[in-house]
Amino acid sequence: MTTPALEAQGISKRWPRTGAVLADCSLRVERRTVHALIGASGSGKSTLLRCLGLLEPPDAGSILVDGVLAVDQGFVAQDRSVRRSVGMVFQEPSLFAHLSALANVALAPHRVLGLDPDAARNRACSALDRVHALHLADRRPDELSGGERQRVAIARALVMEPTVLLCDEPTSALDPLLTREVMAVLRELALDAGTTMVVATHDLDFVAAAADSVDFLHAGRIRMSGTADLLGTRGLDDELDRFLQRS
């Protein structure tokens, strides 16, 4: 059996004022597969992704990235190389507002990986190309549409060649047309380039077309796991039925 790209075991998390948000969540993401996280709003998808992205320490549990222990019993490893092997795309693109699209993508290769400026720029250009945004290289974030911004944000994460790319509802802030544009890029990355991804999403079409495995999150617990076929089932689980009905 090969080492999974990402493996989480027994992740629990409570926020100071909100109380328990995640309870004993475990998941396993194989290399070159797309893992979808579905669940109602408030079910804990973002929190789980922030834990997997090593941005938030869980209260308990462990996380292995490419077989390397990144979180152990709730303690996050301080090793930066582990951190950058998990890429993250947020709900809001949160591009660096003072930099051009190209510089947004090239900054981390230059400053974090230590590439010289030309090499960093070259890498940034090919990352932008992968999300069909090369023609936007010299634009400032405020000169980009919402979808373009999100594509640049995806390139910014891809350029670090992460073992796994985490996407937290990357289109929930976009209108349907722009949603399609961004989801098309993600689908392409998944199907053509074989990028390993964990995607929290409401877009069941995307899940059906691109996801290899699906977890259904409800009230902080992974209630159902399976393949994309899960979406076609009825009567297995009341909550899942209710969720699918609403989506």
Add this chain to the structure above:
Amino acid sequence: MPRVLAPLLVLLATMAAAADDGMARLRASGIMRWGCDISGGAPFAFPDPSDPDRVIGFEVEIAEELAHRLGVRAERFSADWLALIDALEADRCDLLINGFEVTADRERVVAFSTPYFRYAQQLVVRAEDRDRFTSLADLAGRPIAVLNGSASIESLRSAGVPPSLIVEYDDSLAPFTETVIGRVDACLQESFIARFFAGHDPRLAVVDATFDPGVYAVVVRRGDDALLAAVNAALADMRADGTLGRILQRWGLWSDAQRELGTDRGPIVATIPEAIGTPPEDGLPWSLVLWSLARAAAMTALLTIVSMPIATFVGLLLAIAILHGPKPLSRLCHGYVLLTRGTPLLVQIFLLYYSLPALGAWLGIPELLTWNKVVVGIVCLAANYAAYEAEIHRAALQAIPQSQWDAARALGFTRAQTLRFIIVPQSWRLSLPAIINDLNSLIKDSSLVSMIGVQELLAVALGIGKASFAVPSMLVAAAAFYLALSLLADWFGQSLERRARTVGALPEPIHR
């Protein structure tokens, strides 16, 4: 303010009581540093109205003669009059010659030489009140203006005038203008000053009677006995051989009362025109005056140009330490901001200039802590403004959304890298307008360093204005220079803002 601080400073100075012999110092250096306030006006020591770069006055001549007789060179040290005794105790100068009346209060703190001038108090009233107010008694219940720190105050107090009616002014001309305007009904000062400032003004009348005579003497540090003895010997000679008498005559200060000090009149000499106290006939020599102001404006610009970038940078470090530093450091920096913002800049300048050397002497490292006045000015302005800039930076740093931090962390940036390449470049844009605003107020606040004798714009303008009876026009001229500096600062600020805005269009941070 200085009087509030005086006890503290005296304490520090006493701690410092290194009391090395001033005379030995004088001989070794070949220089006599004598202290005075050149914005005090004529006839003491003041900028020559026809050549504002020169400082003239009867005390300048006394100081030069004294130095000559001590076999050394006179070097003038200027500071605000109220700070002179502190300057002496901080060893910024060796002695003071600047109309210091010998009083019991002062004798507790410093030592006086034998006197070089005898004065008496004299009232000045509005011309139309000439017959109504002919003595202090006629003025019962009416406000009387005096120069603060002067012996006139003691005179009024001992005559039973209640403190509420004694109105003190910082400026030697102010009591006269206040009398003319009518905010007070009379002013009291030493007789020759009354004649000098009011004698030629048709709106004012000098009341004939004089009272409460007193003397001026050279001030030295207590315990500086060898220097005091040498000064006394030289003064005795100057009194006896007519040298002092001649200087007093030149400045129109001679009166027979001077003989009571043992001063010989000497050969008769004419009074020089500068001593008469009339505004220059053909107006101010404007080209010279403007040149002086321009150089003073350059000093103001220097103070600003050096201290503001330091303040901005240190302010940024403070803000980062407060927001992201370990708790003790964060607390410390926050405390610094509170302390610095909560105390007057004037007090900070005063303490750094006069008390730091005393502390240095106490610690045995006087050279290390005795800084040049321009350096003290820059350090104070920078340190003070850093506290304000820290708050501006803090607000701007906090305005950058947390999501920028998250995005950077997910890419593997350290906290320091995130601040340097992502957060600060953005917060800088936000803070710039407020910083430029502070730059403008710094230009004007820099005039406070004149307290320690830095010849910046306002001090020079006031000095020339007082000596030539042209304070309002000199103030307007100074304001014009300030406005020019301020417009320059705004222009600079705008170009900075433009630059900060365009940075984003380029892949700037990866430039070589």
